[in-house]
Amino acid sequence: MVVQARRLGRDYPSFYSSNRGQEERQWDFAHNYWQYLAAAYLDCIGRHGAAEQKEADTIRGQLPLLYGRAIHALATQFTWKQFHYGPVDPGFWMTLGGIYLAAVEVKVAQKPLQLYSGSAETTIEAEYLKNLIFHASSMDKLQPLAIEISERLINHFLPYFALIRELRPDNVYWVDAAKPLPPTRLAKIPEVTPTLRFFSGTRAMEAVAKTIEEIRSEGRVSPGINLGGHYEVGEVLPVLQHLATCWAPKPPMRSTARHRIHSPLKVVHGLITVHRRLSGAASSATERVESWVVDDVSLGGLGVQASISRPDWIRIGALIGMQPEGGDNWLIGIVRRYVRTGANQGSVGVETISKTPRAVVANVGGLLSDALLLDLPVVGEHARMALPADALEEDLALVFSLDDKSARLHPRNTIATGVDFVVANFLVQSFN
Numbered sequence: 001m002v003v004q005a006r007r008l009g010r011d012y013p014s015f016y017s018s019n020r021g022q023e024e025r026q027w028d029f030a031h032n033y034w035q036y037l038a039a040a041y042l043d044c045i046g047r048h049g050a051a052e053q054k055e056a057d058t059i060r061g062q063l064p065l066l067y068g069r070a071i072h073a074l075a076t077q078f079t080w081k082q083f084h085y086g087p088v089d090p091g092f093w094m095t096l097g098g099i100y101l102a103a104v105e106v107k108v109a110q111k112p113l114q115l116y117s118g119s120a121e122t123t124i125e126a127e128y129l130k131n132l133i134f135h136a137s138s139m140d141k142l143q144p145l146a147i148e149i150s151e152r153l154i155n156h157f158l159p160y161f162a163l164i165r166e167l168r169p170d171n172v173y174w175v176d177a178a179k180p181l182p183p184t185r186l187a188k189i190p191e192v193t194p195t196l197r198f199f200s201g202t203r204a205m206e207a208v209a210k211t212i213e214e215i216r217s218e219g220r221v222s223p224g225i226n227l228g229g230h231y232e233v234g235e236v237l238p239v240l241q242h243l244a245t246c247w248a249p250k251p252p253m254r255s256t257a258r259h260r261i262h263s264p265l266k267v268v269h270g271l272i273t274v275h276r277r278l279s280g281a282a283s284s285a286t287e288r289v290e291s292w293v294v295d296d297v298s299l300g301g302l303g304v305q306a307s308i309s310r311p312d313w314i315r316i317g318a319l320i321g322m323q324p325e326g327g328d329n330w331l332i333g334i335v336r337r338y339v340r341t342g343a344n345q346g347s348v349g350v351e352t353i354s355k356t357p358r359a360v361v362a363n364v365g366g367l368l369s370d371a372l373l374l375d376l377p378v379v380g381e382h383a384r385m386a387l388p389a390d391a392l393e394e395d396l397a398l399v400f401s402l403d404d405k406s407a408r409l410h411p412r413n414t415i416a417t418g419v420d421f422v423v424a425n426f427l428v429q430s431f432n
Helices: 002-016 018-048 051-059 060-083 091-105 122-138 144-160 202-218 233-247 271-279
Strands: 171-177 196-199 257-271 290-297 303-305 319-324 331-342 345-354 358-364 367-375 383-388 396-401 405-417 422-431
Touching: 002 018, 002 144, 002 367, 018 060, 018 091, 018 271, 018 396, 060 091, 060 122, 060 331, 060 396, 091 122, 122 144, 122 171, 122 196, 144 202, 196 405, 202 233, 202 331, 257 271, 271 358, 303 331, 319 345, 345 383, 383 405
Parallel strands: none
Antiparallel strands: 171 196, 257 290, 257 319, 290 303, 303 345, 319 331, 331 345, 358 367, 358 396, 367 383, 383 422, 396 405, 405 422
């Protein structure tokens, strides 16, 4: 049953965008399975601790396996929560850390064991560390397919990590296994306790850089990297680059300063819905405008608190239209970060890609398509456009009318893709 449940993780991303009903059913089944399995192992561990000495002695030899399987089940449940971007109860970290510390106390945390028949040899400490690394790798910025690939890559690069007690100059993250806190970047020295642990991704980052070079050179992912399935180079390389950034000794610096504000924001989602809103063809009876609250703003984007609707449509890479309070203009953005902070609330990071979008109807080789012009056309310059993915043809120009002028744009390169759209650069051949 465990093998079949693991396969769901590999298959789940294919339903994430294409079949929402199937995706929800698959998520419920898998998440609940690992939740119940973890609860069963925790119950066994609790019963052992409460048992009489003689009875406890009879299963003492099975304790390492119980600890290892409990951590593995909790970690896999955590992975499924990340597929839905949380929320994660702080008690999860105390439970996970408590099992690890129990194994340390009886000196079995580093004892080699095989969790399930056919699985690779591991240790309790390795299973615990994998979960810490997974959390430290910013899954709130990745789509489920990238999350699945990340988990496999973390397992591949695990030998380059070590969980240690000593504070060293190369430490990047710390965690107190006895506290309800996730692993945190080492910005300042935490309170020193016997349960404090550190880990660094510096060596792993170097290994990732070497792997990226090999993949680019060979044009394929090495067979020695077990990803649980076949993935294209274009699917794996961005994940490797993301992990290298997360594991770097210093976090990436923001390109622009953020300013704290508290302001309402109207939001609609999906290219077609945004197009109707900008063109004045939207119907309030059929198209819902959601109300979010802006937390902070920068030149490149917004941090917002979002009310999660039913069903939850928020996805990494989703295209949205935004109207600030008091304005009649709409902005275009793409969701780049998403964390559920509660049952009906989420924290969302949005990259703003246009502050002056225009809705146009483009003729693409004789077929009409709704599109969003993100930049003012200037002959001889490039302008970005968002349009349905199936409407972009490499050799076909886009022709449309704007402000009583006719524009002709030729596609150059793709910038971003989403579930229902593609953003591409176009050369403005004429606009008159």
